[in-house]
Amino acid sequence: MLAKQLSVFLENKFGQLTEVTDVLGRAGINLSAMSIADNSDFGILRCIVSDPELALKVLKEANYAVKITEVIGFVCPNTSGSLAKILRYLSGNGVFIEYMYSFSSGDVAHVVVRPTDLESCEKILSEYNVDVMSERDLYKL
Numbered sequence: 001m002l003a004k005q006l007s008v009f010l011e012n013k014f015g016q017l018t019e020v021t022d023v024l025g026r027a028g029i030n031l032s033a034m035s036i037a038d039n040s041d042f043g044i045l046r047c048i049v050s051d052p053e054l055a056l057k058v059l060k061e062a063n064y065a066v067k068i069t070e071v072i073g074f075v076c077p078n079t080s081g082s083l084a085k086i087l088r089y090l091s092g093n094g095v096f097i098e099y100m101y102s103f104s105s106g107d108v109a110h111v112v113v114r115p116t117d118l119e120s121c122e123k124i125l126s127e128y129n130v131d132v133m134s135e136r137d138l139y140k141l
Helices: 016-026 052-061 082-092 118-127 135-139
Strands: 002-011 031-038 042-049 065-077 097-105 108-115
Touching: 002 016, 002 052, 002 108, 002 135, 016 031, 016 042, 016 052, 031 097, 031 135, 042 135, 052 065, 065 082, 065 118, 082 097, 082 108, 082 118, 108 118
Parallel strands: none
Antiparallel strands: 002 042, 002 065, 031 042, 065 108, 097 108
16 A cells, blocks of 8 residues: 655755745645655655645645655554564565654554565565555545
């Protein structure tokens, strides 16, 4: 169950994140999860939103460099070693994770991964009975 994630390229300057979230907010788009990576020249905002296609449209109209990539979301217990166990399933079967972000809520952690091989990742998670989130559920977090 693949989900669409936005990757928005931002200049490293004051107010950029505020402007992006304002554009999304005015369009009625909710941010479910996000991560920001940066270097000295630019940052990449990776986010899960309630309506990826509309978000892509409004951000492009606002002159942001943005693209959609597919990611996988899953749930694991919010206990010591649970994530390591799942990542061991993946790495033990040759799946490389390009990046990941997560957040916990009570007894569970929600994890978003971008593997190099989406199909294999999905298959392995399913084989090990990992709770893979549907696209719709991920967008509603």
